[in-house]
Amino acid sequence: MAGGTAQVEERDLSASAFHTLVSFRLSAAGPRPGLLVVPPLSGHFAMLMRDVVIGLLPDFDVSLLDWTNVRHVPQPFGSFGFEDNILTVERAIRELGPGLNVLALCQGGVPALAATARLAEEAPHRAPQALVLMAAPVDPMANPTAVVRLIRRWPMLWYRMGAMAPVPRGFAGQGRRVYPAATQLAGLRAYLARDRERDGELARKFRADDGADPGVAPFGDLYTSVMDVDARHFAENLEQVFHICAITKGRLTCRGRTVRPEALQHTTLITVEGALDDIAAPGQTAAAHDLCIALPPRRRARIVVPDCGHFGLFHGRPCRERVLPAIREHLLSAG
Template identity: 35%
Template sequence: MRYMMSYDLMESSRIMGQWMGSTAKALFGAPSLGLVPNPVIATLAAWGEVAERSFARMVAKPDWGIDTVTGADGRDHVVTPTVVGPGAFGDLLHFDVAGRSAMPRRILLVAPMSGHYATLLRSTVRSLLPDADVWITDWHNARDIPVSAGKFDVEDYTACIAGFLRALGPDLHVIAVCQPVPLALAATALVAAEAPEAQPATLTLIGGPVDPNAAPTEVTDFGARMTMGQLEELAIQRVGFKHRGAGRMVYPGLLQLTSFIAMNGGRHGRAFWDQTIRVAKGEAGDHDRHNRFYDEYLAVMDMTAEFYLSTVERIFKAREIARNAFHVGGVHADLGRIDRTAVNVVEGEQDDISAPGQCLAALDLLTGLPHGRKAAHLQPDAGHYGIFAGRAWRSDIRPLVLDFIDAHADVPAPRGEQRGRTIHDGSGRPVGGRTPV
């Protein structure tokens, strides 16, 4: 499958689905059919509307949609997402709140690079902004990155996170969600070894595969069944002709989306059929619950082939993080070196992506960290999405995380964002040559 034509064929299939939806919407929604006493006509038009929107949003990067936040003064302050650390494969994004002084809490959200954009954490960002200054890692779609930009694998990812940690300073609270959990842990270990005083104040790990074997799931079983050769042959494609990254080897987001939907095919099928009926009855809205969720869920991005393959090989198969044997550029990311960063683990009881136990394994690896600086929480009846963006996050987990942050904020009061401090990519090179303002 490693051909540009196969990538373009997949994209052509998506376009065909979008065209079929728009055609059905236009054809069966024609005014001349309005008097036909048959519900099938309205249902077909509704199906077309739902299908067109679904296929169209698969290639559109969602907006953050966070315009204002209410401050302690009761006023609404304008929020502007600002790139303070630009890079070829991802940016460090700061949510600048106009007219608000520096907050006591400074939080870096490490977003997943697992097929969705960082906007998957939009509700997480929105819930934290009233109480903290927030930064987030905003990863780029690999199909838009020229081949000349080079490679980006798990070592590059980890080095990038470590660079952001060093740049933002020790009075930082890091929250890693899902896929980057083990790599954020390794990045903290690199910082601890290089400059112990620069370790972040806290690290909250939410539903990530530190030890995939601790609690097998369908995801880990798939990784165990497939050889690396099979995986490379079946999953990796070369970006097609019309994108800036033409020729780059990637794991396509559309292929990842197919896997996501297949895991819960019945649930997604019912959701789309129910939405079709709501549209046919005139009960659906542009920003109803279905559209809010699927506008984000269906918006997918490509990952570099080397990142995807090295994640499977080193994190899942070889279990390098779980064995404390992970190296970056020949340097051992020894988790035992973490001795100042308080670590909090959050898991969901019904998580079918990173089952309970996979993330909890991190605490046993932190041999240099005092017991009093470790914590864990298992959220009852919560699935994977709920523990960082759903009802469980809002009602239970967010207050718990903020309390943990406050309990371990034992570094000097924050200075606010540092002017003139260059953000680095982890290799010592300035990212894009720009400084935060």
């Protein structure tokens, strides 16, 4: 595919009100290893990971959890919480079958690690062959950034009460309490303004888009296209991941059972961090290695990408030229 084009087959494998599991594979390609991409459920659409999917397709059949904008989900379907996120990832892994690789980005990381840990303990033959955690705040206090400090500055009561709003009339989900896309967009614009002051990675991407196909998917559109997030998930994610750091304290539970990363024994764990990441700084993702104490050294890899920030890990030239080749090498040798 380098420098050219290829036909890609896309199909929906399964769905709920809150997600669709989508499959992508190269047409006329032979059998490939499977890889599940778990995007963060934090306000951006899964389209933000387009460069990752395109970059991995030559070597893998790629599936992706495409989260639904909950403003379109009627209230009778109920709410969607952090535990539901874990269980959705777990069901996708089970559905895609043995030998699967999983790649989780940012706030998709803790649910993916939790789902893998549950499978390793309850159904080891269904646990992923490899788990890649990219810029994931497994332990945000390992190297707290300004973003982490800001999240922890406000009590959880403020997030549950002050940060939420009902979906307005005219949408299928009217009345559902959400963290609104408009609030998310205001925060993203503020972050961009600060980055422009220091001419950071994000500012440079807006000035010179280095994505795989900026004519079709401009980075500015990917960055500013946001969705409503169910209020329950938004609050529980902040509480479990950033406020009480539940998985590092042994306090994360799912369906009444404690999540035990130490149950991982046969899954290769690969952590990927950007040396200049000011959202999930180096150390936050690599903390997963300290939790997965039963893994032997041959089933561990820590990748720290020099001169790379948060967005370069999954978009643009650093992603294509440094991140994905390193991930591909480890995954293809992980069997």
